[in-house]
Amino acid sequence: MLLFHTMRFLILIVFGLAIVSVVEAKTVCDLHLSRIKNMPFTGQRGQDAHYDAIKNAGKSAVPCLIANVTNRRYAPDPRPIPRWGTIRTTIGHRAVYMLWDMTNVDPIKMLPRRYQRLHEQIGVYALDEYLLDGRANPRTLQRKLWRWYRTTYLPYMKGNAT
Numbered sequence: 001m002l003l004f005h006t007m008r009f010l011i012l013i014v015f016g017l018a019i020v021s022v023v024e025a026k027t028v029c030d031l032h033l034s035r036i037k038n039m040p041f042t043g044q045r046g047q048d049a050h051y052d053a054i055k056n057a058g059k060s061a062v063p064c065l066i067a068n069v070t071n072r073r074y075a076p077d078p079r080p081i082p083r084w085g086t087i088r089t090t091i092g093h094r095a096v097y098m099l100w101d102m103t104n105v106d107p108i109k110m111l112p113r114r115y116q117r118l119h120e121q122i123g124v125y126a127l128d129e130y131l132l133d134g135r136a137n138p139r140t141l142q143r144k145l146w147r148w149y150r151t152t153y154l155p156y157m158k159g160n161a162t
Helices: 002-035 049-070 091-103 113-122 125-133 137-159
Strands: none
Touching (some): 002 049, 091 125
16 A cells, blocks of 8 residues: 555656646746747857757757747847848747757758748748747747658757667
């Protein structure tokens, strides 16, 4: 009887810790993604505490970043690049930039051909255009990122586990 209660107690602890780790990863995005003021080109740390917090969360932040791709709340562009037209970036843009920075996934390759050709002309601004051109575009990119996460990123992470 004591063994049964001990096992039940241990299962509850493990289950609780698993939930806390998932919630903690989401909290990292919720606390920091909208507050990033400077997102460096080269991934240098130490310039923005919020950027660093998400980078430090590492692979545990990837699911919440993908979940935020459809967040349409406006936020200033944290990249140190000249502004492009009247584009107003969103939290979703920031999530895509962070994914690109942290995992080296190339979202440009996930865009329709029209935007890939546009990328050849205007660079990364083609991604911004895509995310703002259609209401369904962020959701479409998010679905592609989830597919990439399940089929490419997770197996890669499992294969490199030590």
